[in-house]
Amino acid sequence: MERQPRFDLNAATEAWLDQLRQRGTLTEDDLRELHAHLLDSVDSLKTSGLTDEEAFLVAQHRLGSTESLGEEFGKIQRPVALRREAVIFFAGALAFVVLKNGLDAAGFGASRWLVAHLPDDRVAVLVDFGIRFLLFIAFTGALAAYFRRGERLHRSLFAWLHRSPAGVALALTTLVGVVQFLQFSGEKSVARVLRDLPARNLYGIHLNERLFAYGVYVAWLVAFALVAVRQRYTGKRPVLEWFRQAHAVPLLVLGWGAFFGLFVGPGFEVVQRLTNVPPAFIAPAASLLFCLTAGCLLAENRRYALAGRFALVVAPVLILCAIDFVENPADTLKFLLRNITPAVLGAALGLGLGSWQRRRNIATS
Amino acid sequence: MNNLTKDLVAAASVPVVLAVLGRGESYGYDIIRQVKELSGGKLEFSEGTLYPILRKLEERGLVETEWRKADNERQRKYYRLKDGGRATLEAERTNWNAINQLLQNLWNANPALT
Numbered sequence: 376m377e378r379q380p381r382f383d384l385n386a387a388t389e390a391w392l393d394q395l396r397q398r399g400t401l402t403e404d405d406l407r408e409l410h411a412h413l414l415d416s417v418d419s420l421k422t423s424g425l426t427d428e429e430a431f432l433v434a435q436h437r438l439g440s441t442e443s444l445g446e447e448f449g450k451i452q453r454p455v456a457l458r459r460e461a462v463i464f465f466a467g468a469l470a471f472v473v474l475k476n477g478l479d480a481a482g483f484g485a486s487r488w489l490v491a492h493l494p495d496d497r498v499a500v501l502v503d504f505g506i507r508f509l510l511f512i513a514f515t516g517a518l519a520a521y522f523r524r525g526e527r528l529h530r531s532l533f534a535w536l537h538r539s540p541a542g543v544a545l546a547l548t549t550l551v552g553v554v555q556f557l558q559f560s561g562e563k564s565v566a567r568v569l570r571d572l573p574a575r576n577l578y579g580i581h582l583n584e585r586l587f588a589y590g591v592y593v594a595w596l597v598a599f600a601l602v603a604v605r606q607r608y609t610g611k612r613p614v615l616e617w618f619r620q621a622h623a624v625p626l627l628v629l630g631w632g633a634f635f636g637l638f639v640g641p642g643f644e645v646v647q648r649l650t651n652v653p654p655a656f657i658a659p660a661a662s663l664l665f666c667l668t669a670g671c672l673l674a675e676n677r678r679y680a681l682a683g684r685f686a687l688v689v690a691p692v693l694i695l696c697a698i699d700f701v702e703n704p705a706d707t708l709k710f711l712l713r714n715i716t717p718a719v720l721g722a723a724l725g726l727g728l729g730s731w732q733r734r735r736n737i738a739t740s
Numbered sequence: 741m742n743n744l745t746k747d748l749v750a751a752a753s754v755p756v757v758l759a760v761l762g763r764g765e766s767y768g769y770d771i772i773r774q775v776k777e778l779s780g781g782k783l784e785f786s787e788g789t790l791y792p793i794l795r796k797l798e799e800r801g802l803v804e805t806e807w808r809k810a811d812n813e814r815q816r817k818y819y820r821l822k823d824g825g826r827a828t829l830e831a832e833r834t835n836w837n838a839i840n841q842l843l844q845n846l847w848n849a850n851p852a853l854t
Contacts, residue, residue: 405791407807408768408817412787415769418812438787447788451795 382428388413391435398445405448413438466532467599469547470518475591476551476558478514482507482587483561486580490568500579507587515594585644592636600629618672623679626687630669634691638665655713662692663717670725671732685722692718744783753785753793755832758821761803762829765820768794794819802828 391413392406401409416434417427425433438444485506493499536543565580600614638661646657669688676684692714699710744752760771768790776784797803802825810816821829 404817407815408791409787411767411814411816412769414814415816444788447792451792 382426382431384417384427384431387428387431391441394441395444398441398449400445400449409438409444462533462536466547467595469551471592471595471599472551473554474514474518474595475588476554478507478510478587478591479584480554480557480561481510482584483558483565485510486584487561487565487568490565490580497579500583503580504583507583511587511590511594515591515598518594518598589636592632596629596632596636619675619677621676621678623683623687626673627690630687630691631694633669634661634665635695638662639695658710659713659717662714663721666692666718666721667725667728670722670727671729672725674726674729674732681726684726688722688725689715689718749783749785749789752783753789754797755829755836756783757790757793757797758802758825758829758832761819761821761825765818767816767818771819797825800824 388410392410395401395406395409413431413434416437417430420430420433421427482503486503489499489503489506493502569580639658642661643654643657646652647654666688669691670684673684673688676687679687696711696714699706756775757771760766760774763774766774768787772785772787772790794803798805798819802822803819804822806818806820807815808818
């Protein structure tokens with residue numbers, strides 16, 4: 376009898392299940408049920424005379440592409456998915472602490488050596504900038520490469536968490552503790568060196584440090600948002616879809632991070648250094664721009680009513696006002712007036728613009 | 741005969757699934773088969789439509805599920821109506837009958853349109 380390479384139904388279904396698993400939106404129970412479904416379909420096709428391979432291909436085709444199945448299952452709101460999201464947010468926050476402090480520690484080490492060995496101030500600052508730049512590229516490049524294979528990251532993280540939650544907690548805490556200590560001692564030693572050399576003009580090193588700290592912040596925010604978003608939405612425009620369905624807690628974390636990290640922190644500093652605009656105008660402009668952007672993104676969130684979306688958009692500005700009140704109760708009224716008014720204005724404008732844009736899209740399509 | 745529109749299928753999907761389960765417990769593959777057969781092939785749910793609906797019904801407490809071995813030694817997830825599911829099915833029946841009655845009245849009053 377002629378020998379042909381035999382079709383292995385088990386291997387084929389396993390490969391198909393693995394593809395589905397990689398979408399990240401199906402639970403093991405969903406996969407088991409779809410597996411049973413596929414086999415029922417294969418059985419029924421085989422009774423009409425198809426071979427294993429033909430039956431498998433037809434059954435698989437009828438079930439639809441793994442992309443569309445993953446997308447449909449991704450629309451289900453599940454408590455399990457939320458818990459996974461929380462874990463990812465937590466892991467992301469820890470990764471940020473480790474990355475930022477690790478970079479700081481390395482940067483401080485370099486700065487200290489440079490200050491001690493390079494007599495020329497400008498050269499020292501410039502070389503310090505170069506070293507920090509390389510470190511930044513290396514760290515974020517590695518992070519980006521890791522996140523690009525996001526599914527593997529999810530699977531290994533959750534497998535590890537499932538196997539030994541105590542081990543994960545211990546390892547992460549140790550890592551955070553070690554880099555925190557390195558960062559702390561690095562900062563101290565650089566401060567000591569700079570204090571011992573009052574004659575030298577090394578302010579540039581401070582600037583370098585701030586600049587790259589913000590760079591890490593932004594890179595982390597982007598990478599982390601992509602992972603959190605891809606975890607749940609595998610459709611064509613996952614980021615927009617995420618904003619449409621997201622819960623208040625991740626939205627607040629993201630909003631606070633973006634407002635404080637981008638608009639208030641580096642935005643403020645850059646504008647203040649490059650222009651002569653008085654700080655009294657920069658802060659309201661930051662609130663206005665932030666609320667405008669956030670309003671546009673949140674305009675179509677299906678989970679919350681208009682009042683809820685509005686509250687979410689202005690919340691980061693309110694939190695900043697609250698912190699300001701604790702630190703400096705005397706100035707609060709001025710600060711409140713300066714920030715709340717543009718925030719309310721920006722939020723209203725953004726929410727209006729966002730829904731108008733969407734209505735126009737529907738009208739033209 | 742035209743195919744049923746997407747909107748109509750979406751609106752009918754919950755009552756149809758509840759009604760199929762009202763005839764007795766069943767599993768995903770069998771629900772799709774029954775719907776196709778009973779609609780004369782006009783209505784065919786895709787898996788990506790059916791399973792999310794079943795999850796929703798389960799979450800709302802209208803159906804209960806159980807993994808059980810079928811005759812062919814294979815595990816299947818069976819769905820069964822709970823009391824809440826029966827009540828919802830009854831409410832759906834009343835509503836759809838009302839719509840049906842309304843359309844019948846409208847069309848019978850003006851036979852030229854049919």
